[in-house]
Amino acid sequence: MKFIFEPWPWYVAGPLIALIMFLLIFVGKQFGMSSNLRTICTLCWADKKADYFDFNWKSQRWNLVVVFGAVIGGFIGAHLLSNGSAVAINPDTISILKDLGFQSAGGSYLPDELFSLEALTDIKSLAILLIGGILIGFGARYAAGCTSGHAISGLSNLQLPSLIAVIGFFIGGLFMVHVIFPLIF
Amino acid sequence: MYKSEAASWFRIYEMFQFQSFHMYGIIGSALILGIIGVQLIKRNKLKSFFGETIQILPKEKGIWQYLYGGIIFGLGWALAGACPGPIYTLIGAGYVSLLVVLVGALLGTFIYGLLQKKLPH
Numbered sequence: 310m311k312f313i314f315e316p317w318p319w320y321v322a323g324p325l326i327a328l329i330m331f332l333l334i335f336v337g338k339q340f341g342m343s344s345n346l347r348t349i350c351t352l353c354w355a356d357k358k359a360d361y362f363d364f365n366w367k368s369q370r371w372n373l374v375v376v377f378g379a380v381i382g383g384f385i386g387a388h389l390l391s392n393g394s395a396v397a398i399n400p401d402t403i404s405i406l407k408d409l410g411f412q413s414a415g416g417s418y419l420p421d422e423l424f425s426l427e428a429l430t431d432i433k434s435l436a437i438l439l440i441g442g443i444l445i446g447f448g449a450r451y452a453a454g455c456t457s458g459h460a461i462s463g464l465s466n467l468q469l470p471s472l473i474a475v476i477g478f479f480i481g482g483l484f485m486v487h488v489i490f491p492l493i494f
Numbered sequence: 495m496y497k498s499e500a501a502s503w504f505r506i507y508e509m510f511q512f513q514s515f516h517m518y519g520i521i522g523s524a525l526i527l528g529i530i531g532v533q534l535i536k537r538n539k540l541k542s543f544f545g546e547t548i549q550i551l552p553k554e555k556g557i558w559q560y561l562y563g564g565i566i567f568g569l570g571w572a573l574a575g576a577c578p579g580p581i582y583t584l585i586g587a588g589y590v591s592l593l594v595v596l597v598g599a600l601l602g603t604f605i606y607g608l609l610q611k612k613l614p615h
Binding site: 317321334346347360376391418419442447454457466470471473475482 | 495496497498499500501502503504505506507508509510511513514515516517518519520521522523524525527528529531532535542543544546548550551552553554555556557559560561562563564565566567568569570571572573574575576577578579581582583584585586587588589590591592594595596597598599600601602603604605606607608610611613
């Protein structure tokens with residue numbers, strides 16, 4: 310049972326994700342974690358501002374239940390099922406990150422340099438978090454899906470649009486890591 | 495998401511450096527099972543728990559919305575080290591700063607809604 314407290318390997322996580330997708334399919338929904346952003350905007354009266362938000366949000370309420378589940382899952386995962394071990398990434402990755410200034414690489418779950426409470430008072434790391442978020446929200450809705458909706462659900466259904474989206478994700482991600490990071494960090 | 499470290503910024507960075515199989519393993523194994531399962535559901539016309547035949551809808555046709563949207567998303571994914579699911583998971587885990595990312599994501603969604611009609615799809 311002790312393995313539950315260790316970080317879980319990919320061959321446990323991947324199948325679990327597939328299981329969630331099928332559970333959602335079997336209750337007549339889909340596995341997608343970005344449409345809730347639109348639902349939340351509509352709940353904040355965005356439907357007065359643009360047609361995109363003028364839709365039957367009540368039919369999408371289940372999105373919010375999944376979000377709630379994700380929050381609880383994070384809580385349980387971090388506080389009840391954790392042993393505090395560090396994220397064991399490749400040592401080469403750790404050295405690259407330390408050269409960029411991320412001393413917390415290899416030591417913590419998230420980089421303190423960006424995510425600690427102190428970092429929130431630093432305008433640069435705050436901007437990075439905010440801009441990162443804006444790109445995620447804008448991109449996921451423009452592409453009508455994020456990794457769950459396209460890389461998992463869409464590709465499982467052998468959808469070409471999802472393949473294009475995933476290629477886009479990688480172009481963006483690689484550009485950010487290889488071109489932009491060395492410039493900003 | 496949390497226990498598999500897929501919610502860790504470091505793992506996302508590592509993925510884009512191709513320095514570990516971990517993230518590819520997660521996505522790949524989910525995908526292989528997903529493809530098999532979806533085929534089984536479609537060929538056998540399986541029903542949901544509520545008795546209705548399951549319909550797995552195809553995505554709307556198009557290129558640019560997926561490519562441009564995908565690239566923009568990818569930029570954010572690497573920068574913030576999270577996609578929407580992990581944002582919520584990390585908030586649940588107690589990382590308050592993800593609320594900034596969430597506010598950004600909602601803002602980004604809102605901006606998209608305003609600009610939608612003017613963008614190539």
